[in-house]
Amino acid sequence: MNRTALKELANRLLQTHRVPGVGTGDVVDLLIEGEDLVFGDNTAICVEGAPSEELYFLTAGRVSVTTDDERGTPRQLSQLEAPAMFGHMGLIDGSRRTATVRAAGEAQVIILNRRLFDTLIGQPSRIGLALRHLVLSSLSRQLTAGNTRIRELIGVDDEVDLISLPPTAIQPLGANESRRLYALPTVPVTEAQVDQITGILGGWAVDAALSDTILDSAYDDDDLER
């Protein structure tokens, strides 16, 4: 990928990630360190259970993210569209892949392998800063979005004055009950809802979950020479 295309990708990443102190040129310089690859439709990019050896930037196209249930049946957690970043958590904590990612149509990625990731993540350089802050921003989004979905699932909303509940069984609201007690929703919880939270927490569905939170980030419109 040339620098012009990378600059556009970098700008889009900075629009959806709060990344203090990082400019477009820094992200471009980071992406240039990686390896460009193209995956054909339905090709596995990473496989559940495999060692985590790469961080991926999805630069074009779409990928499908699935996980196997206890019977070995694949369940879809998410679909990611470019630009997106995934695979970072396994490089941080050494865990094996928690999902299988396949190209949905042709997908282009930039890959940072483990050796490069380990080198850059601890570097006191602008590229190191860009990588650390991009990943920290993604993790923050995963936590925030995951918390939001969990709140929705358990029926907590800001209008209810129950910041904390005593650890007792929830009581149904009655006419004379304080607003500090409330009834949990009784609509059945589906496995898909649980999968959605798993997908968000795992970083597989962050972009879809936060598509309405594009930031007015003040990224630098850097000179291409940088």
Next chain:
Amino acid sequence: MADANLLESLYVFQGIPVRWLDELLRLSPVRAWPRGTTLFEERESADVAVLLVSGELFATVGTGQWVRNVGTVRPGEVVGEQALFARKGRRNASVVASMDSVGLLLTEDVLVEGANNPAIVALERQLLGTMTRRIRRADLEIKRAWREQADTTGPQQATGFRESVRRIFGTWK
């Protein structure tokens, strides 16, 4: 410098030369919070995190008789880091000094101006690990709560699962 000695004792800064700790302290001087001081209020806007150097902090939700302790912060740990990397929002818990405590305020400016400081790099790498572990744990708890309700159906399943999740996670903003 006595303050740099305090930082040196923290695991996160092991092996970091003192001059870089001094530089960190120049960017963010040590702050002291007597026992009972509220550092963050639930629902207030969030733009700063805290690295606890000594003492102990409690994260709580609720007020009055509804206050619940949802976490303890110990020396070497950071609290409020989502204020630095997530969309500007509001605190999801109050943070109070449970004993006389000392720490550093971490702002965007500190991270940016100290970008070349190995002490700040070390801090950020620790944050990467801490946040990843928190996400993994949350995911495991959700799945466990789901499995526990796997044999139930209908409203009982819904209420049981939600109650399990509520007990695990408390409430958020």
